[in-house]
Amino acid sequence: MSKTESLTNVQIFFLMVQTQVGFGILTLPNVLQATSKGDGWMSVLLAGLVIQLFLVIIWLLLRRFPQLTYSEISTFLLGKMTGTFINIIIFVYFILAAAFVLLQFSTIIKEHLLLDTPYWVLGLVMMLTCTYLAISDIRIIARFFVLISLLIVAKFGFSFFSFSLPMDLHHILPLGSSGMKNIILGGKDCLLSVLGFEIILFLYPLASKKGTTFLKVVTWANVFVTGLTSYFVMLCILIFSESALDKIKYPVIYFLRPLHFQMIDRLDMLFVSIWIVPLAVSIVIFIHLGGKSLTFYKGKPQHLVIMNSALVFVLFTIAKKDPASQKLYSLTLEYLSYGVVFTIPGLLLLLSFLFKKHGKEVSS
Template structure:
């Protein structure tokens, strides 16, 4: 069974889908609302994600062999289900397009300023399509291997601790106010998107599914603490005024590390971090292709088609104003697909007494 995965692999597939380019700019994004309490906002966002994971788990237990877009048709019927699946598909395509655009812009800004964006896009998407076409077990193995790079980022961040730190930057706790902290958690929540991958991975878990809730909870705990740590370290290194001027504060943090034989650690790190950034694109290519209810024999064709669509999206002139607007509307759509629709499906499954053994309607 080439599409089967273990709970161990599920753990890394979820965090690889979630952690990527969003981490590098997260401290900048969160401080705009929460200021010095951004690390608290991230903890609150982690609690919100955990609540949604419980909802996913309850929904998937009622339909253990169906993926997200099959559950919609099971509960709502074929016609309404397919209409909803179009929205779900569009979300994954647009999120994949946004992530790809952000990757290209970051590489252009930090590594290859003279290389045309379409060439970077072509190279990235070619690699992503090649991996997304593979069976799920192969994708899972690659994600587990790529997760070792998280240790690299953590180890590199430790090297930055000798640089001046000011704990006063985050004192007193809660000074931004409850409203600002919750507004900041919204930005953290967007950076954590990707946990909806559970709705596509769950049917392929070969082990006892009773332990899945523990596995996904541990993945969420790891991600929340991982994000909180990096927001905390940037907040005590830079003032909120400085963070407001930095697009990627994590890279600025690493830029301050220098040795006699190694200089510009930030560029070395970013060259390696391209791998975790592209894993998110691979995941969203997979989600989009599966959202079309592609049968196994047609799946590869849909991956190629969706890869081409992502390439076309990256060709759109993407200045800062466009990216901000694009990100805004994609965020709204993601809230619907990731939070509202699964919750609605769970409620309807109880009200209509729908589960996998019920008769299809």
């Protein structure tokens, strides 16, 4: 593969970062109040360590099959029938993940920006925009992800305004007061909030630098996302009391609401407007990789992406006004993630060793 046809280290880094930094951070401080409370930032660090462990497992699997994607490895190791069944599960995971992000996007925009706009209009506009990019080649998508990486700097910049608000260090003291059990339970909630690192299962064959170099790139991406997430969680814990965090659904947005300046007002709306982009790119990569999961499809990839987008929109319209359906989506996505992201790669790695199957290993 020529260098122009491969993904650079920078592109892989921001593909992983932008996919992970989506909706989850906005609600995570609120979610952690049910378990680790003031030790929520410790739960985030624990989740980062667990993710790093699975990144190593995934890397070991991909290193044994450097020219194959996740779905191709499953077919190769499990046979056509079983592998196809697993790939359909992977496909369902990506489609459901895209639909869930679309649901959260429409809810945030409806509650903070476009109060009178119907849900279906918000969903349709977002899906049309995402489909336009998702039908492109993964390299074009990667270039766009690198381009919008400047928005991460803007997010940090907005958060610095919150330093003018009163903060109470006692909200995080004493360290570990919630107990190790609750910190671990909080880490489980964090794992679901920073999903997205699984996209590397489809990126390794396209990487210009494989082997240990690839592992270093995804490790630094994980360190960055873990640091960014723990930063926002700790910021919210310091600003809000436990009772307030328990009631505020989007604390990362809410702490900007009371800030007013002579030339800038409603920083929370500006912050939400910027955060729309990470939500959009998460949908883009999910519907794009959803098409890559169906190895038996022999038609044009663009047609499959369009079909994926239509399926996501249908799932969105079914659940947009029904809290029970949204809860069902959330639970289904949670259980699917345990299998698709954590269990299946580990089993495939184990089978590859047991059956002594591998491709040509590539060193960095």
